Structure formats: C-alpha cells, structure tokens
Amino acid sequence: MSSTDPLPAEGRVTPTGSWETYKRLLAYVKPFWLAFLLAVIGNVIYAAASTGMAAAMEYVIAAIENPTDGNRILLTLMIVGVFAFRGLGTFMSQYFIGYVGRNVINALRNDVFDRLLTLPSRYFDDNAAGRLVSKLTFNVEQVAEATTNAVTISLREGLTIVGLLGFMLYTNWKLTLIFLAVGPIIGAVVSYASKRFRKISKRIQGSMGDITHVASESIAGYRVVRTFGGEDYEQQRFREVNDRNLKQSLKMASTQAISVPVIQVLVAVAIAALVWTMLAPEIRGGMSTGELVAFITAATTMAKPIRQVTSVHAKIQKGVAAAYDVFETIDERPEQDPGTYAPARVEGTIRFDNVSFRYRDQLDNVLEGITLTIPAGQSVALVGRSGSGKSTLVSLLPRFYDHTGGDILIDEHSLRDYSLKALRSQIALVTQNVVLFNDTIAANIAYGALRDCSREEILEAAAKAHALEFIERMPEGLDTMIGDNGVMLSGGQRQRLAIARALLKNAPILILDEATSALDTESERHIQEALETVMQGRTTLVIAHRLSTIEKADRILVMDGGRIVESGRHDELLDAGGAYAQLHQIQFSEHA
CATH class of the missing domain: 1.20.1560.10 (ABC transporter type 1, transmembrane domain)
Structure with a gap:
C-alpha cells in the first residue's frame, strides 16, 4: 500500500x-x-x-x-x-x-x-x-x-x-x-x-x-x-x-x-x-x-x-x-462490495423474498414483507400514493441502499453475490429527475461505459426515444453543447435524452421511475410506443402516477404503507374494485 x-x-x-x-x-x-x-x-x-x-x-x-x-x-x-x-x-x-x-x-x-x-x-x-x-x-x-x-x-x-x-x-x-x-x-x-x-x-x-x-x-x-x-x-x-x-x-x-x-x-x-x-x-x-x-x-x-x-x-x-x-x-467507508459474481448478461428474473428496509436512524420500516417474483422479460408497474415505497423498492435493485431484511435475487443469485459493477451493468435507469452533463448531446446519450458506442448506435437510440426530431433542429446536431444539466433543453427533451441513454445501454433490466412525467401528451404517445418496443424481452419495473401509461403492463402492483396490497393486470384490478380501481376512478374523473 x-x-x-x-x-x-x-x-x-x-x-x-x-x-x-x-x-x-x-x-x-x-x-x-x-x-x-x-x-x-x-x-x-x-x-x-x-x-x-x-x-x-x-x-x-x-x-x-x-x-x-x-x-x-x-x-x-x-x-x-x-x-x-x-x-x-x-x-x-x-x-x-x-x-x-x-x-x-x-x-x-x-x-x-x-x-x-x-x-x-x-x-x-x-x-x-x-x-x-x-x-x-x-x-x-x-x-x-x-x-x-x-x-x-x-x-x-x-x-x-x-x-x-x-x-x-x-x-x-x-x-x-x-x-x-x-x-x-x-x-x-x-x-x-x-x-x-x-x-x-x-x-x-x-x-x-x-x-x-x-x-x-x-x-x-x-x-x-x-x-x-x-x-x-x-x-x-x-x-x-x-x-x-x-x-x-x-x-x-x-x-x-x-x-x-x-x-x-x-x-x-x-x-x-x-x-x-x-x-x-x-x-x-x-x-x-x-x-x-x-x-x-x-x-x-x-x-x-x-x-x-x-x-x-x-x-x-x-x-x-x-x-x-x-x-x-x-477515510469514509466506501460502498461495501464483497460480491464476486459477474455474469456477462443476466436473463432478468427478479425475486423479492420477504424484503424489508428502513433508512438509517429510523425506527419504522419503509418496506415490509415484500415477496414477489418477476419472470425475465415481464413488465411490472408500481402504483400507489406518494410515500408508499415505490421508489425505495426500485432503489434496492442497483443497491443504492441495501435491504435490511429478507433477500433480493436476480437469476436466483442474491444481490450481495454480484459485484456492484457487474450488477449495475445489468440495469438501465430513467428517473423523474433527469441528470445531464454540460457536454454534447452525443456524450450525454453515450455516457460513461457507453462512450465507445458508434455514431450509428447513438442515432438509433435517439430515434427510438423520438429525440431525433429536436436533435436535428439543433445548430450542431449531436455535437450541440446542452449547458449545465441540459438547461438549454425543455423538460420533455431532457427526458427523451435520458430514455435514449437507457435504450443505448440495452440492459436486460430496465427501471422507469416516472420516465414520462415531464412529457406533453404528443411526446408521451411517441415515448409509450418506443418504451413498448424496448420493454420487449426485458424485465421492466415502471413507476407511474398516470395510470394511462401502464395499462398494458404484464402486472400491476399497488403499494401502500410499504406493502403490496394488490397485484394483477389492469382489467383484473378494475374488476376487483379495490385500491387500484379507486385510484383509476379518481384519475379518470380528474381527466374528464
């Protein structure tokens, strides 16, 4: 040393x-x-x-x-x-x-x-x-x-x-x-x-x-x-x-x-x-x-x-x-990374086994008794009121926080068995609060480990995210500088660049945390089409407040107080007349 x-x-x-x-x-x-x-x-x-x-x-x-x-x-x-x-x-x-x-x-x-x-x-x-x-x-x-x-x-x-x-x-x-x-x-x-x-x-x-x-x-x-x-x-x-x-x-x-x-x-x-x-x-x-x-x-x-x-x-x-x-x-302790398992690409089956979690210095659990299996390639939507634990649940997958009880497995291997680099390489993430860097559009799409991607691959990802339509109007196209945190772009444009970045990564697991929240109705329609394409063959977790965006999900989970209170497809949950039906009724009447 x-x-x-x-x-x-x-x-x-x-x-x-x-x-x-x-x-x-x-x-x-x-x-x-x-x-x-x-x-x-x-x-x-x-x-x-x-x-x-x-x-x-x-x-x-x-x-x-x-x-x-x-x-x-x-x-x-x-x-x-x-x-x-x-x-x-x-x-x-x-x-x-x-x-x-x-x-x-x-x-x-x-x-x-x-x-x-x-x-x-x-x-x-x-x-x-x-x-x-x-x-x-x-x-x-x-x-x-x-x-x-x-x-x-x-x-x-x-x-x-x-x-x-x-x-x-x-x-x-x-x-x-x-x-x-x-x-x-x-x-x-x-x-x-x-x-x-x-x-x-x-x-x-x-x-x-x-x-x-x-x-x-x-x-x-x-x-x-x-x-x-x-x-x-x-x-x-x-x-x-x-x-x-x-x-x-x-x-x-x-x-x-x-x-x-x-x-x-x-x-x-x-x-x-x-x-x-x-x-x-x-x-x-x-x-x-x-x-x-x-x-x-x-x-x-x-x-x-x-x-x-x-x-x-x-x-x-x-x-x-x-x-x-x-x-x-x-001298601060870095993230603990004892895992050594590093597969080239996982299939994407995710299993939550009686998972609980609480933030440091808090007495009450934020998540409690989460038991759930998501087969590879399936799309699962998480809905519920603010503070119900949706974002916390998906934050456990890339190990931004470590679960405090139970276990989370990907392809039947515990998250702690994976090295952090290998685990995070399997996951693409699009959040509500988009982070962009004071660099070119191309560098923001092909960020980090993606920097060796070809120009054609970047253009293809931008096209799938319906970002090309505004990129082509930019003075220098893909080489346009976008300012601090993309200050020169609209909210929808910034969101589409983040989605293009996730598309380019082509990871087997995709997390969309309010990914369409900043989009207007026209952009949202385009993005929904793109997301439906990219979700095929990928295990996708979608957090959404607008229920109209997740009607086609393979399964919808309703969360409340850190627990899963309902699970099923859109039609099934509406017929059941429970929490999901209530949420849907409220949004439908607001929209009307």
Whole structure:
C-alpha cells in the first residue's frame, strides 16, 4: 500500500492530533522527494548566505578601518556574491517546494474525488453538495498553505536561525545564552496561538462550506427564488453565513496580529539585554569592534526569521485543520462490495423474498414483507400514493441502499453475490429527475461505459426515444453543447435524452421511475410506443402516477404503507374494485 492509499475500511480512524494529521499529509510528499530535497538544499543555501551576511560585517568594519585597494575589491565581490548566492537559494526553495505543494494538492483532490465516487448513497443524503464541493476546493487549497508556504518559511527561516545561532555561539557563547533566555516565553506564546489558530480554522472551513452550500442552492434554484420573491430571504441567509465566516476570519487575524508583535517585543527585549550586557568589559572580553558589530547584526537579523517562523503557525494550523477535514472524507467507508459474481448478461428474473428496509436512524420500516417474483422479460408497474415505497423498492435493485431484511435475487443469485459493477451493468435507469452533463448531446446519450458506442448506435437510440426530431433542429446536431444539466433543453427533451441513454445501454433490466412525467401528451404517445418496443424481452419495473401509461403492463402492483396490497393486470384490478380501481376512478374523473 502506498503512502497515499486510504486505510483499510475495517477499523479506520482519522488521526486526531495535529502532528498525526501533518505526518499523514507529509506522506503525500514522498513521491516528490527529489524536488523536496532540492528545496531543502535551496533553503540551506539561503540560510548560509544570511549567516554569511552577518559574519561579513566583521570584514566590512575591517575594510572601513583599513581601506586598501584589495579590501575594496574583496568587499565589492563579497556583497555581490552573498546576494547572488542567497538569490539562488530563494529560487530553489520557492520553486521546488511550490512544485511539491501543487502536486500534493493534485493528489489530495484526486483522492477525495475518487472516494466521493465510491461512497454510499447515505453519505450524500447526510452531506449537502455545496459542502462537499467546498472540501474539494477551499479546504484542499488551505492544505497548500501548509505544504508550500509554511514548509518553505519553516525550513528557510528555521535554518537561518540555526546558522545565526551557531555563528553567535562561536563568537561569544555567554552573550548567546542571554539572548536565548526569552526562548521558553516565545515557545509558550506560539503554543497558545497554534491551538487557537487550529480551532478557528475548523470553524472557518465549516462556514466556507455553508457559504458554498447556500450560494449553490440559490444559483441552481434562481427561477424558484425569483418567482416566489425569495431574494430577500436568500440575501439574509447568505449574509448570515458570510458574517459567520467574517467573524471567524477576524478572530484568526486578531490572534495573528497580537502574537506576532508580542514575539517581536520579546526578541527586542533580548537584543536590548545583549547590548546592555555587551558594554560590561568582563562579558565582552577580547572581542574586536568588528566582532561586536557582527554579533549584534546576527542577533538583529534573527528577529525577522523568528517572526516569520512564529507567524507561519497560523498557516500550518489552517492546513492541519483542512487536512483533517479532507482525510475524514478519504477515510469514509466506501460502498461495501464483497460480491464476486459477474455474469456477462443476466436473463432478468427478479425475486423479492420477504424484503424489508428502513433508512438509517429510523425506527419504522419503509418496506415490509415484500415477496414477489418477476419472470425475465415481464413488465411490472408500481402504483400507489406518494410515500408508499415505490421508489425505495426500485432503489434496492442497483443497491443504492441495501435491504435490511429478507433477500433480493436476480437469476436466483442474491444481490450481495454480484459485484456492484457487474450488477449495475445489468440495469438501465430513467428517473423523474433527469441528470445531464454540460457536454454534447452525443456524450450525454453515450455516457460513461457507453462512450465507445458508434455514431450509428447513438442515432438509433435517439430515434427510438423520438429525440431525433429536436436533435436535428439543433445548430450542431449531436455535437450541440446542452449547458449545465441540459438547461438549454425543455423538460420533455431532457427526458427523451435520458430514455435514449437507457435504450443505448440495452440492459436486460430496465427501471422507469416516472420516465414520462415531464412529457406533453404528443411526446408521451411517441415515448409509450418506443418504451413498448424496448420493454420487449426485458424485465421492466415502471413507476407511474398516470395510470394511462401502464395499462398494458404484464402486472400491476399497488403499494401502500410499504406493502403490496394488490397485484394483477389492469382489467383484473378494475374488476376487483379495490385500491387500484379507486385510484383509476379518481384519475379518470380528474381527466374528464
């Protein structure tokens, strides 16, 4: 298992501590160790040059006191050389750590997205789409701060501090110990600020998820917002989450703004104590003026890297909080897929054996005691009031949810015996809420595993779905871009593309969940003809509110309260005068 692979599903625990999370984040750096090494070398060069500049002050003073031609040339070359050397170190550290950081972000985004595609339906029920998008964009970008800027500053300024301290110890160790006396106080300030930064960062990320969520809802539903005068309400909702984000961001800024000057004052106190002590002859010893100036220069030069290293904690804590949130998603258990049975094509006999189902955290079953056999090639229509369990029942077939009691079998093999990929390859699905992608018409019909289908096959599926009549009127035919979720198409046109997609898949099992609901009467007539053709030889489950569309079904099941209360053909059920006859009577009188 590579360092970037998610942990096994069993017993997986997201690390809770800052250091554990950061260690896991640094594991993503391993594949780019060479670039990281070059960045470290660049930081070493920078630190050496910065230390050299302080040490050079001794030679500058000597050159000023003894201005010979040789000293003038040496001093000029030394100034240019030190700055050129430091410039090389800056380039190497910034470019290569940037290279590592962006690659880490790329890998993290891929891992999060890959995991999202494998998570069970309940995860998407529990998490708003806006918040998940925020994880992929804002949170992962925050990790970049921790793996690029923060690492660069920590390494570069940290090594500079080490180099300057080494020089100071070499020059006069007694004076250096006085300077280091403020170290524990600085450490305590940094520790307190770090904890506060991490806590506030978590809140900021949560509020950014809320902002994305509210904004995406308002943008996606702009027609409803405007029609029902929801502008003021949406503005208020957005302002509330935006103000919450502002409040947390200001807390972060104030903590950073207070901690940095406090540390600077502490460093200044240490430098002042140095200057005061240096004037005592017993401490100064035999140090020359040049050595004293070089020592003071090293001490004052250290103020900037100390400030930088302490201020970087805010970025590191932001990154750690973001990484924790990202790893939480990566560590979510994917859909359980223990099945291995993978036939090329099933016959399509479906059997429900005393099936029950309840949603997580609910006490009552949504489905109860469903026992039913559907022979291969038969069409079964499910009717009943809203909330009777029709859509839930068909959602169990592709295993969007797992039944909680009994068993479901296809060709006498339990659904759990099938691998998810093999099971879903046997099923074509058309739902009431059509999902289309911002791509061409052809790419939407031949989507996913169907992308290798020929142009002729796509045209044939479109013709059967009666979609060709509007496709041919489009400016670029099959190659016309249809906008976000097919915004440029009417409801009926979008529905026909979804039906064409199902026709092209040519699966032995077909699920039509209100497939004709968005169609006008003329389109519906065409679609009914197409569906009757495509249903031949396929096991079809049809959910329909309009009973006129399912009169020719081989069998009609009436559901109520999660149970099957009636079963039979259209004429039989009408003659029986039960629930179906009542539904039919209501619709017939409404239509009349």
